[in-house]
Amino acid sequence: MKFTIQVILLLLLFSACKKKTSKDMLSVGFYNLENLFDTQNDPYTFDKQFLPKSDRKWTKERYEEKLQNLAKVISELTTYGTPTFLGVCEIENREVLKDLIEESVLLSRNYDIVHRESPDERGIDVGFIYDADLFSVTKVTTHQPDLSDYDDKTRDILHISGKLTNGEKLHFFINHWPSRGEGRKESEPKRVIAAQTLNDAITTVLTKDADAKIIVMGDFNDEPSNKSISQTLGVSCEVSETEENQLYNAFCELEDQDYGSYRYRKYWDMLDQIMVSSALLTDTSGVHFLPQSADIKDEPWMIQTGKYEGFPLRTYGGYKYLGGYSDHFPVSIQLQLK
Numbered sequence: 138m139k140f141t142i143q144v145i146l147l148l149l150l151f152s153a154c155k156k157k158t159s160k161d162m163l164s165v166g167f168y169n170l171e172n173l174f175d176t177q178n179d180p181y182t183f184d185k186q187f188l189p190k191s192d193r194k195w196t197k198e199r200y201e202e203k204l205q206n207l208a209k210v211i212s213e214l215t216t217y218g219t220p221t222f223l224g225v226c227e228i229e230n231r232e233v234l235k236d237l238i239e240e241s242v243l244l245s246r247n248y249d250i251v252h253r254e255s256p257d258e259r260g261i262d263v264g265f266i267y268d269a270d271l272f273s274v275t276k277v278t279t280h281q282p283d284l285s286d287y288d289d290k291t292r293d294i295l296h297i298s299g300k301l302t303n304g305e306k307l308h309f310f311i312n313h314w315p316s317r318g319e320g321r322k323e324s325e326p327k328r329v330i331a332a333q334t335l336n337d338a339i340t341t342v343l344t345k346d347a348d349a350k351i352i353v354m355g356d357f358n359d360e361p362s363n364k365s366i367s368q369t370l371g372v373s374c375e376v377s378e379t380e381e382n383q384l385y386n387a388f389c390e391l392e393d394q395d396y397g398s399y400r401y402r403k404y405w406d407m408l409d410q411i412m413v414s415s416a417l418l419t420d421t422s423g424v425h426f427l428p429q430s431a432d433i434k435d436e437p438w439m440i441q442t443g444k445y446e447g448f449p450l451r452t453y454g455g456y457k458y459l460g461g462y463s464d465h466f467p468v469s470i471q472l473q474l475k
Contacts, residue, residue, distance in 0.1 A: 168467035182260025208240035226313035312355025332369035351414035387431035430471035
């Protein structure tokens with residue numbers, strides 16, 4: 138009996154030592170905020186449908202409810218609550234991002250933001266939210282995919298460089314690639330151009346620092362198996378098979394299991410993804426990716442009922458106000474400090 142008790146105590150001690158705590162973990166998320174527009178008329182953005190007197194009647198009250206809804210999702214995004222880092226897209230300007238992080242449920246983090254205006258014709262941009270107590274931004278650059286052959290412009294790829302409090306440097310690339318609105322195959326060349334632009338930017342980083350720790354996230358409007366990601370970016374879908382300076386895509390497996398972050402008709406598409414460079418796959422020292430941590434946030438209260446049962450509960454269904462969250466589910470991964 139005494140021996141059995143000793144064994145049990147040793148196992149409990151081992152388990153406690155191995156248990157990950159919130160202090161050990163950094164969480165990374167991405168969320169398409171689906172038309173987060175303010176209620177002010179901006180002549181430089183396509184915001185006519187998001188004004189108080191528009192057909193959608195986008196009032197201050199509805200804007201504030203949208204902020205509250207998005208903040209609720211973000212506050213519960215991961216096992217440990219709010220994410221350390223969050224990339225976002227479909228935001229009108231810097232001000233809506235500031236309004237979002239000032240929601241009461243997000244004030245437990247000392248959030249700061251990075252935003253740059255994009256030349257996108259709709260006037261929507263990408264942005265970055267981060268815990269300023271844990272990360273400091275040292276440099277911000279943008280990369281615009283060249284779509285001049287299509288007489289088109291898209292969202293910038295936002296590159297943020299910075300340091301954790303332990304001195305480690307991280308790079309984040311936030312993406313929102315051209316949509317499938319013209320048809321998936323017809324619009325694919327635009328996303329291949331975006332992928333090549335991203336690939337060139339990453340290569341520049343790795344040329345200067347072969348061990349750079351890079352996190353790529355976004356709404357790619359393509360799935361892991363599509364040409365832009367599988368071939369142009371040349372990602373790996375297996376941690377053990379990821380080569381030096383290659384990106385590992387944490388969401389390949391979820392695509393293979395027919396999960397997705399966006400639903401088109403009856404099909405789920407894994408459009409929102411997070412990828413990491415090979416330097417983040419080793420757990421010998423510093424911050425590293427936690428295997429099997431890729432996740433889609435799809436709680437029952439975020440899902441529509443009735444006619445479009447099973448779809449993400451969005452803000453509008455056509456011109457009908459639904460008071461929901463977004464037409465995309467957010468995604469996340471976990472990093473561990475060692």
